[in-house]
Amino acid sequence: MDKYYVTTAIDYVNASPHIGHAYEKIAADILARYNRLKGKDVFFLTGVDEHGSKVEKAAREAGLAPQQFCDEMAARFQQSWQKLNLSYNRFIRTTEDVHTRVVQELFKRFQGNGDVYKGTYTGLYCEGCEDFLRERDLDGQGNCPNHRKPPRQTREDNYFFRLTKYKSRLREWLTSEDAPVMPEGRRKEVLNQLDDEELGDFSVSRSRQSLTWGIPVPGEQDQVIYVWIDALSNYLTGVGFLADQAAAERYWPADLHLIGKDITKFHAIYWPAMLMSAGVPLPRRIFGHGFITVEGQKISKSLGNVIDPNALAEQYGPDAVRFFLFAATPFDQDGDFSKKDFIAKVNAELANNLGNLLNRTLALVEKNCDGRVPAAEMNLDLREEANEVHVAVDKYMEKLEFARAIEAIFALVDQANKYLNDEKPWALFKESKSDAGKQVLYSVLDVLRRVALHLYPFTPSLASDIWYQIGYDGRLEELGANGQGFWELIPAGQAIRNRGPIFKRIEE
Ligand SMILES: [Zn+2]
Numbered sequence: 001m002d003k004y005y006v007t008t009a010i011d012y013v014n015a016s017p018h019i020g021h022a023y024e025k026i027a028a029d030i031l032a033r034y035n036r037l038k039g040k041d042v043f044f045l046t047g048v049d050e051h052g053s054k055v056e057k058a059a060r061e062a063g064l065a066p067q068q069f070c071d072e073m074a075a076r077f078q079q080s081w082q083k084l085n086l087s088y089n090r091f092i093r094t095t096e097d098v099h100t101r102v103v104q105e106l107f108k109r110f111q112g113n114g115d116v117y118k119g120t121y122t123g124l125y126c127e128g129c130e131d132f133l134r135e136r137d138l139d140g141q142g143n144c145p146n147h148r149k150p151p152r153q154t155r156e157d158n159y160f161f162r163l164t165k166y167k168s169r170l171r172e173w174l175t176s177e178d179a180p181v182m183p184e185g186r187r188k189e190v191l192n193q194l195d196d197e198e199l200g201d202f203s204v205s206r207s208r209q210s211l212t213w214g215i216p217v218p219g220e221q222d223q224v225i226y227v228w229i230d231a232l233s234n235y236l237t238g239v240g241f242l243a244d245q246a247a248a249e250r251y252w253p254a255d256l257h258l259i260g261k262d263i264t265k266f267h268a269i270y271w272p273a274m275l276m277s278a279g280v281p282l283p284r285r286i287f288g289h290g291f292i293t294v295e296g297q298k299i300s301k302s303l304g305n306v307i308d309p310n311a312l313a314e315q316y317g318p319d320a321v322r323f324f325l326f327a328a329t330p331f332d333q334d335g336d337f338s339k340k341d342f343i344a345k346v347n348a349e350l351a352n353n354l355g356n357l358l359n360r361t362l363a364l365v366e367k368n369c370d371g372r373v374p375a376a377e378m379n380l381d382l383r384e385e386a387n388e389v390h391v392a393v394d395k396y397m398e399k400l401e402f403a404r405a406i407e408a409i410f411a412l413v414d415q416a417n418k419y420l421n422d423e424k425p426w427a428l429f430k431e432s433k434s435d436a437g438k439q440v441l442y443s444v445l446d447v448l449r450r451v452a453l454h455l456y457p458f459t460p461s462l463a464s465d466i467w468y469q470i471g472y473d474g475r476l477e478e479l480g481a482n483g484q485g486f487w488e489l490i491p492a493g494q495a496i497r498n499r500g501p502i503f504k505r506i507e508e
Contacts, residue, residue, distance in 0.1 A: 004035040004042045005251040007235050009259045010049040010092065013073035014058035017080045019325075019337060020260075020299050022309035023292050026322050027331060027402070028258050029086045033457040034397050039480035043251045045238035046081065047092030048074050052227040053127050056213035066213050070095055083313040084321065085460055092238045094230055102237040103230050104218045109278040110204075115162045121203045124151040130227045134198060146262065159205040159223065166273040170194055173272060173282060181268045182400070183332040186261060186288040190268040202270070204229050232271045236280065254283040261288035287400055290334040292325070307337065316506060319459035320346045326402040326458060343506045350462065350503040353413050354451065358466060360420065361444045362498040368429045373445055373471060374438035375492035382443045385415055386450050390486065393454050402458070409454045416447040445470055446490045452476065453486060462502050471496045 008028045011021050025046055032044035049055075050070040059069035074093050081088065092099065110116045124133045128147035139145045174181060174191055181187040193199055205223040206214070214224035235254055240247035259267050264286070272282050293299065294307055312321050324342045327349070329335025365371060389412045396405035420440065428437035448470050456463035456476055467476045471494035479486075 002038075002040045003251055003255075004032075004040040005239060005254045006031050006035075006042070006044050006256045006258065007238065007254055008046040009263060010047045010094065010231060010234055011077065012052065012055060013048045013050050013070055013077070014054045016073070017077050017309060018299055019294065019307040019309050019312070020292050021077075022080065022084055022321075023325055024258055024260060024289060025081055025086055025088075026084060026325060027289065027400075029084075029088070030322075030326065030402065030457040031256065031258075031397075031400075032087055033460060033477065036477055037453065037456060037480045041250075042089070043239060044088045045090050045092060045235065046086070046088045047090070047234060047238070048077050048094070049227070049231045049234075050074070050093055050095045051214040051230050052130055053211055053213065054130070056211075059213075067095060080308075080310045080313075083310055083318060085318040087460075090238055092234050094234055096237070098243050099230075099234060099237040100215050101243075102241050103215050103225055103233045105242060106233055106236075106274065106278050107204075107225060107229070108218055110161060110274070113277050115165065115277045116159050116204065117162070117201075119158060119160045119201075119203075120155065121158045121160075122155045123153075125154045126151040132203065154210070156203075156207045156210065158203040158207070159217065160201040161204045161229075161273070161277075163199070163201050163270070163273050166276050167194060169276060170269060170272060174268065178284070180283070180285055181264070182285060182287045185332075186264050186268075190264055193265055194269055199269070202226075228266050228270060229274065232266065232274065235283070253281045255285065257283050257286045259286065259288055261290060264288045287332075289331050289400075290329070292329070293334065293336045295338050296336055316342075316346070317461075319462040319503070320350065320506070323350060323406075323459050323462075327406040328403070330403045331400050339508075343508055346503070347505050349410055349413075350459070351501070351505040353410060353417065354466075355501050355503050357413060357417050357420070357444070358448055358469065358502060359498070359500070361441060361448065362469060362496055364425055364429075365441055365445070365496050366498055368425070368434070368437060369441065371496055371498075373490055373492050373494040373496065374442050376435070376439040376442035378446050378489060379419070379439060379443040382415065382419055382447065386412055386447055389454075390450065397457075405454075406458065409451060412447060412454075413451060416444050420444055442490070442492070445496075449490045450486070453479070465499075465502045469497050469499055469502070470494075 006028050008024050011017065028044060028046065032042050036042045055070065056066050059066040062069055078091055126133050126144040126147060128144060128149065133144060133151050142150050144151050171194060174187060179187065181190055204226045205217050206226060208222045208224055211224045214227060215230055217223040217225055235257065239251040257267055267286050275282050324345050327345060328341065389408050392408045393405045396408065423440045425437040425440040448466055452463045452466040464476050470490065
């Protein structure tokens with residue numbers, strides 16, 4: 001069985017999860033569910049980044065010891081992800097002992113290869129980014145452009161990693177045919193960063209005085225490993241590196257690291273260089289997605305527009321949130337969450353187009369076919385159209401073009417609605433043309449089966465509800481594992497279960 005290993009960025013626990021964090025985690029869940037449906041052995045890793053000075057500071061402000069603070073925040077993240085119906089296999093926390101072992105082992109391998117040396121770092125450091133900045137990275141006011149705060153001037157004795165040694169190998173990898181960094185614009189950006197002569201060896205430790213909450217350099221008390229080295233290593237810890245060799249060999253290399261576009265440098269330059277030094281194979285793909293704004297504004301605490309994904313999922317259900325976020329915006333670009341658009345879109349597509357198609361069809365089957373899928377051939381035009389949609393959806397899903405996949409699925413729903421309206425099976429049954437009427441209903445039922453399968457990664461509970469109402473027993477996701485296949489049409493004689501609307505219109 002093929003495997004598929006997908007990861008998300010791990011979020012700092014200094015603040016509660018917001019819709020921007022949720023966006024990426026849902027995307028990973030969509031891919032995990034999609035690949036499970038394909039019959040793959042999927043490992044989906046997500047988690048939190050618990051080390052670093054800003055977490056320590058947040059703990060102090062909350063009046064808690066750092067570990068206790070992290071425990072509470074990690075629980076809050078997990079609770080949110082459960083409410084959004086995320087099917088991760090492992091939730092990793094960087095304060096786990098097993099992770100400390102991995103980070104220290106990697107550090108020792110760098111040392112063993114002569115890739116780490118002692119030096120003095122003088123320059124600017126932004127705590128928000130946990131990154132070293134240059135004068136020309138700053139905005140007009142001398143602030144970090146991401147955090148609108150001046151970076152700190154630091155001078156410290158640190159360990160440095162010989163990034164320069166790996167630059168040509170990195171270039172080779174980044175320009176190789178299988179395009180490890182996507183989308184293409186991000187790859188170009190990373191290549192430019194790599195060519196920049198100022199991108200040299202980077203500091204991989206901090207002095208204990210400036211950072212106490214972190215993993216110590218092996219065998220040293222006064223040096224703490226740089227938080228990005230710590231964080232990136234989670235992708236190895238997560239699949240059992242050093243702890244469960246069989247699992248690590250099965251799942252590594254990662255098939256996809258899903259990340260926000262702002263941390264591409266760390267993932268597409270630092271991380272592969274670290275892996276090269278440690279003698280570990282490189283990930284297959286890195287995808288830097290766009291960001292979500294709220295009502296046209298960047299999400300920020302000071303603007304007071306932080307949307308709690310928990311509250312949203314509680315109020316409208318996880319399916320509506322998941323659906324809107326990926327239907328409304330191409331994943332590689334920035335998108336916006338506006339409540340008005342959200343309500344309009346889910347009402348139009350989920351309640352009206354899809355919900356009505358299902359309910360109308362089931363009511364006709366109850367009335368005219370004794371509540372069972374009639375025996376008939378699928379209409380050839382509709383079948384051809386549905387087959388084309390299947391091919392298109394697969395193509396889009398492989399390229400993470402979620403909005404286009406959803407658009408194709410709903411074009412099929414529209415087509416089925418039109419077919420039902422044009423053919424008027426209710427009239428056919430009245431005119432005693434029941435064979436023709438049965439063919440229409442059979443054809444639409446099979447479209448509904450396909451739509452449930454296509455939509456499952458995006459709206460798992462709604463899709464499972466359709467699956468159940470058109471008469472299937474057993475979980476929809478088992479289809480892939482059972483090898484039942486997508487191409488097997490809905491069986492005649494199967495008893496449908498008309499249980500009312502799959503999505504209740506949102507009235508505001
Ligand atoms: Zn910053």
